[in-house]
Amino acid sequence: MEHENLLRKIYDLSDVELALLLSLLAREHCLISTPTTELPELVEELQLCATRTFGLRPVVVPCHSRTTVEDFNAALLVAASSPHPSGHVRRSPTDSRLKSEQRHRLHVPPLSPLTMTTTAPTELSAASHIANVVIARDLDRAPRLVQIQALELLRTRRIFTRTAIYAVPKQFLFVAVVSSDSKVVEEAGTRRVVAAQRLVPHLNDLLYLGHWHDPEDGFANIEEVEQSEVEEGKEEREVERTAQSFRSGADEGQRHGWSDNNSWDAESAASSESVLKTSYGQTTADAPAPSRSGGFTTEERDSPNDAVPPAIITTAEISTLAHLAEQVRVDVDVLRYQMNIVSFLRMHRAVAGGVTPTATKHFERLARSLAPLHGLDFVTPALVALAARKVYLHRILLTAPEKERSMQWGSDLAAIEAVLEGVGPEEVIEDVLEAVTVPV
Template sequence: MADEQLLHKIHGLGDLDLAALLCLVSREHCIISTEPGELDALTDELRLVASRTFNLQPAVVDCTPHTTLDDLAASILQQPLPFSPPTPKPPPSQSLSPAALAATPRSSSSASPLRHRRGTESSSYFHARHGSHGTTTGNAFTPTIGTTQPRIANVILARNLDRAPADVQVQCLELLRTRRILTRTSVQTAPRQFLFVAVLESSGSSGTGLVSHLNDFFYVSHWHDPEDGFVHLEEEGEEEYEGSIYRRDGGGGGGGETASLDSASSVVRRSLVEMPSPRTDRGGGGRSGTRNMQGDRLTDDDGSSSSVSTTTPVSISESDIATLAQLARRVRVDVEVLRYQMNVVSFMRTHRAVAPGGGAVTPLATKHFGQLVRCLAAAHGLAYAAPSLVALAARKVYPHRIRIVAPARERSVQWGSDLAAVEAVLEGAGPEDVIEDALAEVMAPL
């Protein structure tokens, strides 16, 4: 079971942060969609999720029907920070005084041109022999700035990936499978913390337009409702607004600072976590552990206050992800829960609204189904898999995989069913309806 501090941070995450966390724990990738008019805001929000919550480097790929493989490789590769060579120290002769230079023996000065010439010849021979790149200052070799190779970004946000050509989508599938990408000059390997997110436009009730194998390879799918807001974008806007007021009022004037604090105190920050106080009572005497937040001070039940900070930004480290991955592998799945999970899979596979042979309920999807159940249990601080987590996992694993069958190809039509009646039954049906039918018909274990 995870410690309380880690669980407290997980409970303070938003839906987008949590979706990224589950994928990083499982070392898988996801699809996130929203309304067409909010796609830019969703992309910016995911970029801030990667940099602020997980401290990872994001890269955005804008996909169009004209995107090429070279465009894809150039977008996901990030240039590292420029190399700053150390400042060479001056020769010892430059730091001597005129009197010391006059007292220098003539033999040393006469031999110095020969040593310098030999050093230059050996340095030139070394560069010609080994093909090193750089500049020579005396006998010192200084590497050229910018010779470090670029690397793949930690988080790749592929916007409108369903609009990209088939060869680009296949290249993305190869990147997800092998964690490598082949460019014209080299083979680039993905970093250890690697997440690929397909950012798509969707109404939330239809499947994606991705290549079938690539679509099936994605771990989960999540539809972000614009009414839920974009927490990180709102916080970034507040910080810029408060900073502009602070600079406008002279960098610390009383009026500007007060206005900034008043503006910040009227906002509920969803990505900030109220950390437990070290004075919380856990089973003995002393003060009660219930504390109310008032500004930046804590107030006990008896009315006394303390100036301990109550909110800190949520930050998930690499060690936290590794801890959750280890706990997920230790989650126990009872045979009754496993039978319930397989019954849900069987019901969805034989549902009359699911297109036969459409790759909806594949073996890979069943594997992802069980894997997500374990990850959700670890994120909830449970050492076992509960039936409610099975239902939650089904709603995230299968929506982007299920395809609704055309009325003319529905199974009962070939046995004499009326086509108009079948069309009336399938009218308005979506992947979510199939999943809800499966969860309603299959009895969950007690």
């Protein structure tokens, strides 16, 4: 019954929430892309997903060409009035060699994602720690050194400042948010479509899965918050109208001399107004349970010192799904199907690289992780195909027409350009899935 309730909640999640859930389940990290015009909404949606769906504290790290490593490190940290989620921050043995207590921690005031500058950060308080969810917007536009710092953060699960070491919390997720826009470039008289920008190869390969969010699918959490704000506005207006009627009645009573028996005095009107606010605002213990949002209002979301609201998917439930994924069975025919997909991807004429050993490991893990989300204890060919679409979407490197394999044997460049025209990672994956025989 408990597993059925969990599956019911999973079926209600959006595509973005499912991408985050799969990454948290595997303790890996992901890349999410969308058109440039939709990036602000996607970032806001990811923040709401972290707080409302998983009960985790997010931070947005805006990146650009002038972002420094110090800016990146400072933006990862959040000031907390409560202890670190995973306990005290681990310290390196070399910390004891510092000459003074002032050098033990750096301190900066909390940074706003929209107002962060490229100036060097000031000192960070000892209570600061790395946020549970790091949303790196436009990470592909950051300098190479910043991307390498992000790579070290994911590999070692900690960052080094000038005088301190900050370890990531136990529940940690890094989300790279990039634009999916492409551009047309001209090389040697030929025109071809290429990705606008890419992450450094090792960082890109370390990201567990890639997801492209279609703006037509909407942003579920943003829409729910907006609807909640509209309903709250209606309730407040109704309370104000009712209170106004009581005040009007009190004024009318005073004109008729009713105040002597305290029927319509000011205290009665104030008391009635208080009762109405309790009824409409549902502040009593008899108020109904919170909705999918957990009763998390906009004011509560904007206050950094408030407690994290109840999560839809708790940490315990994520651990349960991870345990179930480890017990998933893979038939030998399904495993052969998976390996054939990898081989066909490597041999595809449009692929120049990206089908790495790390990608193969992530491919197998994601196929296993998808099974519990569908109520299965075994991997099906359909789950393998779905995992291939998510694992290799951001990894596949397309070859230039002049470097296509058949050019070594005298193929015509114009013919190759015609064959590769309009071919992207999605087309390559679908071509391979159609070519590989599905086990019965």
